[in-house]
Amino acid sequence: MPSCLLVDDSRVVRIVARKIFEDLHFSCDEAENGQEALDKIAVESPDVVFLDWNMPVMSGIECVVRIRSMTLFKQPKVIFCTTENDFGKITEALTKGADEYIMKPFDGDAVKSKLAILGLL
Amino acid sequence: MTLLAADFEFIAKLIHQKNGLMLTPEKEYLLETRLSPIARKWNLSDLPALVRKLRVFAEPALLEEISDAMTTNETLFFRDLKPFEALKAEILPKLCAARKGTKRVRIWCAAASSGQEPYSIAITLLEEKHKYPDIQFEIIGTDINKDILKRAEEGIYTQFEVQRGLPIQLLVKYFKQDGDRWQIKDELRRMVQYKVFNLLQDPAQFGQFDIIFCRNVLIYFDIATKQKIVERLHSRLAHDGYVVLGGSEAMLGISEKFTVPAGLRSIYTPLSK
Ligand SMILES: C[S@@+](CC[C@H](N)C(=O)[O-])C[C@H]1O[C@@H](n2cnc3c(N)ncnc32)[C@H](O)[C@@H]1O
Numbered sequence: 043m044p045s046c047l048l049v050d051d052s053r054v055v056r057i058v059a060r061k062i063f064e065d066l067h068f069s070c071d072e073a074e075n076g077q078e079a080l081d082k083i084a085v086e087s088p089d090v091v092f093l094d095w096n097m098p099v100m101s102g103i104e105c106v107v108r109i110r111s112m113t114l115f116k117q118p119k120v121i122f123c124t125t126e127n128d129f130g131k132i133t134e135a136l137t138k139g140a141d142e143y144i145m146k147p148f149d150g151d152a153v154k155s156k157l158a159i160l161g162l163l
Numbered sequence: 164m165t166l167l168a169a170d171f172e173f174i175a176k177l178i179h180q181k182n183g184l185m186l187t188p189e190k191e192y193l194l195e196t197r198l199s200p201i202a203r204k205w206n207l208s209d210l211p212a213l214v215r216k217l218r219v220f221a222e223p224a225l226l227e228e229i230s231d232a233m234t235t236n237e238t239l240f241f242r243d244l245k246p247f248e249a250l251k252a253e254i255l256p257k258l259c260a261a262r263k264g265t266k267r268v269r270i271w272c273a274a275a276s277s278g279q280e281p282y283s284i285a286i287t288l289l290e291e292k293h294k295y296p297d298i299q300f301e302i303i304g305t306d307i308n309k310d311i312l313k314r315a316e317e318g319i320y321t322q323f324e325v326q327r328g329l330p331i332q333l334l335v336k337y338f339k340q341d342g343d344r345w346q347i348k349d350e351l352r353r354m355v356q357y358k359v360f361n362l363l364q365d366p367a368q369f370g371q372f373d374i375i376f377c378r379n380v381l382i383y384f385d386i387a388t389k390q391k392i393v394e395r396l397h398s399r400l401a402h403d404g405y406v407v408l409g410g411s412e413a414m415l416g417i418s419e420k421f422t423v424p425a426g427l428r429s430i431y432t433p434l435s436k
Contacts, residue, residue, distance in 0.1 A: 127322065129340040136332065143331040145322050152326040158244060159330045 044162060045069045047086065049079040049102065050094040050123070059092055059123070062150045066163065076100030080108055088118050090162060092153075093140075095124035095131070103138060110139040119160050123148055166191060170214040174198075177217065181230045182307060183363050183384045183392075197232040201225075231308045235383070238276040240328035241283045242378070243410045249427055250287050250374075254405050258373050259295040261403055267299050271372045271399070273362060274380035275304030278315030278355070279328070282347055284376065285354040286333055303369060305360035312357045318347035362392050366399050373401050379409035386416070393418045397433060406431045 046068040048059045060070045071086060073079040077100040079091065091109065095102040106120050119141045124131075127145040135143055142156040157163045166174070174194065175186040186193065195210060202213040205225060217225070241247050255268075262268055272281040281304035288300050306312050325334055325345045338345040360366065362380065375396050381389050396406055397420050406421065408414070408429045414421045421431035 127343065129335065132331065133335055136335065140331075144326060148326070152323075155239075155327050156331075159328075 043067060043069050044090070045071070045086065045088040046090040046092055047071050047073060047079060047082055047088040047118075048092045049073045049076065049097070049105070050092075051075060051097040052094075055094070055123075059153070062153050063092070065150070066154065066157065074099075076102060076105030076108070079105055080112075083109060083114070083118065084112065087114055087116060089116075090157070090160075091118045091120045093120055093122050093124075095122060095126045095135075103135060106135065106139045119162065121153075121156055121160075123153075166194070166210055166214065170211060173218065174214050177221065177226070178229065178233055179385075181226060181363075182233055182361075183388045184233055185383065185385045185388075193233070198229060201228050201232055204228075227309075231310055234306075234308045234311070236276045236308065236311045238279045238379070240279045240325070241330075242280065242328060243429075244328075245410075245428060246376075246378075246407050246430065247283055247287050249430055250284065250407075251291055253424070253427065254374060254430075255288075255291055255295065258403070258405075259298050262298060262373070266297050267301065268374070269301045269370070269372045270303070270374045271366075271369060271376070272302060272304040272355075273360075273366075273375060273377040273396070275306045275312065275315055275355075275357065276308075277311050277320075277324075278304065278318055278347075279320075279324070280304075280376060280378065281315065281355045281357075282318065282337075282351060283328070285351050286337055288354070289337075289351065300354070302355045304355050304357045305369075306357075307359065307361045309359045312359060315355075316352075316357050318352050320345050320347075363388070366395055369399065371401055372399050373404045374407065375400055375404070376407045378407060379412070381412050381417075382409065389417045394420075397421070400433055402433060402435065404433065 046063045048056050048070055050056050051074050056072050063070050071082060073082050075097040093102040121142040122135050122140050123144040125146045132143050141160055144152050144156060171191060178184050198210055202210055207213045207216060258268055270284060275281050281302055285302055322343045337348050337351055339348060377396060410429055414431055420434055422434050424432055
């Protein structure tokens with residue numbers, strides 16, 4: 043079973059995302075900010091990190107940079123999911139190591155589509 | 164307001180003649196939801212009143228609105244992914260090698276809808292073009308619905324639409340952002356020529372094609388209509404060309420003039436003529 047770490051400071055978003063990923067047969071864990079995500083990634087090495095941008099403690103963009111500098115057995119795919127919908131932000135995320143990018147509001151079809159593109163479905 | 168059986172039959176037949184669309188009685192709700200707004204627009208009280216008007220005189224403008232309203236335009240970028248991978252890995256290398264002489268590859272997208280499919284083809288071609296520097300590509304996108312083709316021509320998509328099927332790298336590479344809308348860049352837009360065309364008509368005017376995408380449209384037709392259309396696609400196709408159908412469509416029971424190349428799905432080549 044593929045695994046996913048859902049990183050968002052909104053509990054509601056995490057609940058919605060968890061439902062979507064679990065329906066697609068992913069096992070899920072959650073983190074409320076970038077720092078908590080890094081701690082979990084080091085231990086759990088998930089296949090996918092579903093990452094918000096704006097969060098307290100550590101933002102998603104700082105988080106992805108740190109993920110890419112970690113020595114992991116296998117680097118996760120990182121999918122941003124954020125209200126930062128600007129062209130410049132998207133390209134910034136891509137240059138800093140994101141694999142895919144979802145602009146909020148999001149739905150199950152968008153998630154499914156991105157996972158298929160990344161070869162995870 | 165429900166229709167009398169005779170009224171249903173009348174309008175179903177009209178739509179079948181115009182669009183090829185097969186409407187069975189259990190699809191009456193489709194007539195209701197899609198045609199009621201048109202009835203109101205034409206100052207008719209309800210669907211039966213619309214049918215009464217049509218029985219007297221089927222005004223072409225009204226008929227066209229009905230025809231357009233009955234089309235299902237659901238589509239997405241890189242639908243099913245596989246056909247576009249096959250285009251890149253199998254079809255283009257073979258065809259371009261075979262077209263060293265004419266240096267031209269012509270592609271017909273026969274149910275273009277709002278443009279996601281022809282632009283997915285165009286993007287694939289642009290990404291691969293460096294391998295075939297001498298080949299000139301031509302894409303023609305047709306659809307029966309002129310309003311949806313206008314959207315295709317504009318190439319402006321909502322945030323929702325660009326998040327279905329399109330890899331993010333291709334979004335930032337080939338689209339311009341305008342608020343929460345995304346417009347396809349001119350370089351891509353210029354690659355596709357759009358024309359209103361009803362698949363029930365003879366496509367001889369378009370000449371011969373090397374690849375025909377005819378995806379997720381045959382499903383709406385009855386078997387006799389499918390057979391007639393596929394026969395015409397066959398007549399427009401180069402002897403070494405390809406027909407690409409939708410993921411749930413097949414030639415089985417429609418035509419025996421095609422075969423599936425090894426390793427491919429929903430993609431057909433003609434048996435030797
Ligand atoms: C479901 S869409 C498929 C779009 C695209 N090929 C895809 O696979 O995503 C079907 C399209 O076929 C068009 N269509 C329906 N009947 C047609 C006809 N008789 N001739 C030409 N186009 C037709 C509709 O207007 C609609 O845009």
